[in-house]
Amino acid sequence: MSKLSDRRIEQLALAAVDACGRAYAPYSKFEVGAAILMHDGQVIVGCNVENASYGLSLCAERNAAAAAVAAGHRKWRGVAIASIGGVPPCGACRQFLAEFGLDMPIILVNLIDGARSVCNLSELLPSSFGPDDLPKSG
Ligand SMILES: [Zn+2]
Incomplete structure (x- = not known):
């Protein structure tokens, strides 16, 4: 598993907490913030954004991911x-x-007590489907 320094983990955790403060969650009241660390050190954040048409609501993680891609980071x-x-x-x-x-x-930050736990995305999504599972074209 790739490792992050304690300083990087703290930087990323604080950015996620900060983004959580901007969540728009008037329906669930469950506010979430996400922060993604780019290879150049930049941090891009997202928060959950709910909608009166509930199914349109977006998670913080996907918002941050889309913002990162839009900013040119993959x-x-x-x-x-x-x-x-x-x-x-x-x-x-x-x-x-x-x-x-x-x-x-993946660093999970508990806003109640500030606890951080670190796991790997591969642990959260075993036997995953991904780009390599698609047939190659051409
Ligand atoms: Zn989600």
């Missing part, structure tokens, strides 16, 4: 996710993040 060093309880990403977000690398540390 190789990431790690992701931090902050929430009450420090919950892991949902299945859709695990798949979405895996597109950009399964060997990536």
Whole structure:
């Protein structure tokens, strides 16, 4: 598993906590922030954005991932996710993040007590489906 220094983990965790403060979650009241560390050291964040048409709601992780791609970054060093309880990403977000690398540390930040736990995306999405499973064209 690729490793992040304690300093990087802390930087990423704090960015996720900060992004969580901007979540738009008037329906579930479950606010989530995510922060992704780029290879150049830049951090790109996202928060969950809910909608009155519930099915349109977006998770923080996918928002951050889309913002990272839009900013031109496709190789990431790690992701931090902050929430009450420090919950892991949902299945859709695990798949979405895996597109950009399964060997990536995931830092879960519990807003209640500040606890951080680190796992690897490959542990959260075993036997995953990914780009290499598609037939090669041409
Ligand atoms: Zn999700």
